[in-house]
Structure formats: structure tokens, C-alpha cells
Amino acid sequence: MLPVSNSRALQVSSSPFLPTVVPSLPRSPWPPSIISSLKTCKTMRDLHQFHAKAIKTGLIRDPLVAAEVLRYAALSDDRDLRYARLVFDEMREPNLFSWNTLIRAFSESEFEPLQAVSMFLQMLNDAAVHPNRYTFPSLLKACARSGSLEEGKQMHGFVAKIGLVSDGFVLSNLVRMYAMCERIEDACFLVQSSSVSSEAEVGVVLQNVLIEGYFGLGMVAHARQVFDEMSTRSVISWNAVISRYAQIGLFQESMDVFRQMLVVGMLPNYVTLVSVLPAIARLGALDLGEWVHLYVEKNKIVVDDVLGSALVDMYSKCGNIDKALELFEGLPKNNPITWSSLIGGLAMHGRAKETIDYFSMMEQTGLTPTAVVFIAVLDSCGHLGLVDHGRAYFARMTKFYGLNPGSEHYACMVDMLGRAGLLDEAEEIVMSLPMKPNDAILKALLAACKIHGDVEMGIRAAKSLIKLAPCDEASYLLISNMFASLGDLELVAEIRLLVKELDIQKDLGCSWMTVDGAIHEFVTEDDQHPRASEIYAMLEEITTKLQAAGYEPNSSQVLLNIDKEEKDNFLNYHSEKKAVAFGLISTRPGTTLRIMKNLRVCPDCHSSLKFISKIYCRSIVVRDMKRFHHFENGVCSCNDYW
Secondary structure: OOOOOOOOOOOOOOOOOOOOOOOOOOOOOOHEEEEEHHOOOOOOHHHHHHHHHHHHHOOHHHHHHHHHHHHHHHHOOOOHHHHHHHHHHHHHOOOOHHHHHHHHHHOOOOOOOOHHHHHHOOOOOOOOOOOOOHHHHHHHHHHHOOOOOOHHHHHHHHHHHHOOOHHHHHHHHHHHHHOOOOOOHHHHHHHHHHOOOOOOOHHHHHHHHHHHHHHHOOOHHHHHHHOOOOOOOHHHHHHHHHHHHHHOOOHHHHHHHHHHHHHHOOOOHHHHHHHHHHHHHOOOHHHHHHHHHHHHHHHOOOHHHHHHHHHHHHHHHHOOHHHHHHHHHHOOOOHHHHHHHHHHHHHHHHHHHHHHHHHHHHHHHHOOHHHHHHHHHHHHHHHHOOHHHHHHHHHHHHHHHHHHHHHHHHHHHHHHHHHHOOOHHHHHHOOOOOOOOHHHHHHHHHHHHHOOOOOOHHHHHHHHHHHHOOOHHHHHHHHHHHHOOOHHHHHHHHHHHHHHOOOOOOOOOOEEEEEEOEEEEEEOOOOOOOOOHHHHHHHHHHHHHHHOOOOOOOOOOOOOOOOHHHHHHHHOOOOEEEEEEHHHHHHOOOOOOOEEEEOOOOHHHHHHHHHHHHHHOOOEEEEOOOOEEEEEEEEEEOOOOO
């Protein structure tokens, strides 16, 4: 446990309060079948019909029936709090169960959680009802969700007054309330000073709450310290750390904790797997992802739409789209997220026709596509040159489904129109955007100007791009390439000089791959890998064979003010080439090399990887920041479109 000063006691508000009394529900005079029929309600419409019948027959006078009607209206999946409040107000003598039901419902509501506290204050006026250990967790949750520290301290006062601080259920919610209200010191003090925190089961729960609290405040090191110092860890403890690491982008740490969990013999459960799969997908650790899938099958874990979507997404992002397709076919098709995982994966792998086909199948099911799905569809239309289809899908997205296009949708439209030579229409979209154009939109327009040689529009786009991203080397690179393609070498030289004068730093290229379960990372001009000497020797061999095969380096992407020989040498040590070299010396002949990259593949690496795939008879799969490239026998699946 982290050290916390004990020099002060918590300052909490208090109020006179009667001892807890748990009321007993009266025995219902109605047959059990009546209550059973109420529990079969599946929608609020069903409940309305039952409620009307109950009022007509007098059944609603039974406190148990009224309480069940209230419970469904307040807590079911399609809950209606307005209706629940009306039901409650019509109850002649609501019992504690009914008060707790409505308090809990308000605490879980999206817009008015503090209504739970208002209900509690009304409850205090009912002399026949007294709160119990099930009342305060909901109240504390309402305070935590709304960040209402003062109300939370008042609830702490009530809890202390009636002696519920020693109740583990209530205490854990008190700790969570202080943590979510950014009073982590108070949360720690409560845990340390509580007499029940030493009990093994309660102690683990409280430490789990602290871990969540630290993560919520961005205090990652503190959260990990609490976790590492736990004498006993439940599967919930492991899940909390694994999921939180993944959520904040620390994917390697998430996977490391998962592996540690397996080493100590703690069996992962459904939540563990759903939590770690996004990290596996992000890092492209296919071997570990396949292990997770095998674990699911061996342990007969139910693959529902959530776990199924995570597995489909993992296979897609780890480069095995065919396995993702196979898995998808066996899943329930009633969740748009499942479709989104597959359709997005197909688009990322450049399988544009299948992307559109599966989108059509999704629409036939009656599901509403997500905004993410439309990004994949619009990208695929651009890939296939289906401009009319792209316009139609964009219109359908807004007019039929009521989805508001984001910057990524507009970037897809500009890219699609620009590649088709419809530059005026593309620029019109940029000029009439409902938001300021971002760098992706302007880069799409500038790239189209380069392709079609529209200098005037290109200069307009370039000025806007530099104004928006004055320190982004990629912006100057696009501008330089446009002038280079037009043969204006003086302007190219000016752009490169400007980059040097502004001291613009290039984003560091990083590539990684998994070999024998270990992730190996490679950075341009970095020789820290344990097998660096072997990697550089293989790079020399690759360079020699590329030259013999007629490969010519493409140094257009190098803005450094150095001569051509130095530029060519610089290109030889790009991170993805290092990863390929490592893969060639570390795997058996014929093994597919799967490489992940944090930036987009440059034209030179793209060209050289096509040659390497043919020279060494290897399939090479590269995932850059935008899409997958499958290199095989000298050809790339993207058809040089990226």
C-alpha cells in the first residue's frame, strides 16, 4: 500500500439517524403465476399492458406487485425513469425495496444521477423506512459519477452515524467515491484506517478500487505499485490492470501483465480476454492472439458478439483477414460492432469489393451501420474509383441514417474525388466543411493536385496546410513532391531549406514484429538490438541483391540536404527494412513475415519490399498507420494505392 499521512481524520458531514431496520415484505395474496407473468415482460410496452391490467383488477394494491412494476420500469434495459417515478408516486406506502430501487435507478442515469440524493432526502421524511447497506452504495455512486464531493461527504457522515463504515460493500463505494472525486489521499486513508481492510477478501476489493482510482487520475505508477504490493490478487485485480493499460495506450504493458498472469497460474476469464485482445491487436501479436482463441475453444467460453468482435478485430489487425472472415461467419449477426470489426478489417486489407458487399449484407439485416463502417465503405469506393457509389453512400449516411460526417468521412470523399480528377468538387467540399479542415483533408487535396498537376490549387492547399501544421514534416514533403513532379527544382530546394531553417523534426519511424512470442522493435538509425551486427550484415546482402535485380532507390521522400549517395544509404536503414532483415535471419525459409509500423510506408520501402518478397520467396505483411500491404512474388495487394 502507498504511504499516506494519518495526521488528520476525514472531515465529513453527519446527521442524526435511526438504526438500520430492514422491513419484511408482506406475503402476496396473489398466485405466484401473477408475479411470474410480470417477470416475462420484455419491453416497456409489455409492462404498460400489465400495469393497466393490474390497475383495473386491483392487483396493483399488492405491494409486491407494485414493487416489481417499479423495478422493471426503473432498472430494465429499456428503463423509463419518468414512468418509474409516476409508479412510485402512486404507491401508498413504498417500502425500503422500492426506495432503494428508485435511488439506484437515478444513480445509474446518464443525466441526473444526483436525483438519487434528492430521493434519499425525501426518504428520510418517511418514519417507517430506514436506509440499509443497499441504500448507500447507490448514493455514493451518484456522488462519484457527478463529482459531487460535498454530497459524498454528507453520505459518509450518514454511513458513519449508523455504523456501516465497517461494511465492506459500503466501504468500497466510499473509497471509490473519494477516488473519483479526485481525493485519492482520503481514499487511501479510509483503506488504511479501516478495521475490515485487513480481511483478505475485503482487502483485495479495496485495493482493486484504489487501482482503478489511480488509473482514473492518470497516476499509472501508483496504480502499478498497489498492484505489485498486493499479497493476494483476484482475477478482478489482474483484469483491472490489463484493461486499464490497454485503454490508455500502454499495450505492451497490458500484454506483459497478461503473460505474468499466466505464469503465476491465474486463469483468465471472459473479461480478461476481452480486455487483452485490443492490446494484442494493436501490437500485431498474432501468436498470442491465436493462443487466446485456442484457450476460448478449449475452455468452452461462450463467444458472444463482444468477444467475437474482439477476436475478429484481433485477426484483422494482426494480418490474418481470412481467419477473421471465417470466425465472423460463425458469430451472431445482431450487433453492428461485429459487422464494423469485419468491414473495417476488409477495408484495411484493401479488399474493397468485399467491404462493400458485406456492407450491403449488413444493411439487409436491418442494423444501423456505425459512422466507422461508413469510413471503410467510402475508402473502398475511392480505392475502386466508384465515385457515384461514394457520393450515394455519403448521402445515405446523412439523410437515411442521420449520422453526422466527421473529418475522416470528408477526407475519404476528398481523396476519392481527387484521385478521379474531380479537383473542383474536391476543393468545394474542403471550402464548405462544417468544421475547419484538418491535415488529413488538406493532404488528400494536395496529393490529388500533385497527381493531376494542378499547381494553383496545390499552392492554395499547401498554404492552408502549412498554416495548420507548420511543424509537420509530412506537409512539406507533400509540397516538395508536388513541385518535384512538375520539374520545379528551385522550389523543391527552397522547401528543403525552409525545413532545415525551421529545424522541423521528423517523426521517428518505428517497426516491430513478433518472433517466438517476443516482440522486437526497430528504429531508424538505431543499433541497440542484441543481433544488430547480424541485421546489418543481412541489410548489406539485401542491398546487393536489390541492385542486381534492377531496383532503383527512391529518395524523393528524404528532405535532408545531403547528396544522393547519402540519401540512398539513409533509406537502407528504415525501420521496416531492419525488421525484414531480422525476420529473414530469425525464421525458417517460407515463413510469412508480419511487420507493424507506426507511420505510413514510404515509396522506397514499398518498392523494395516488393523486390524482397520475390528475391527471398517470402510473403511479407506490413501494417502501417493506414492499411495493410501484402507483398508476395513482387506484387503488393494495395496495387500501389496508399
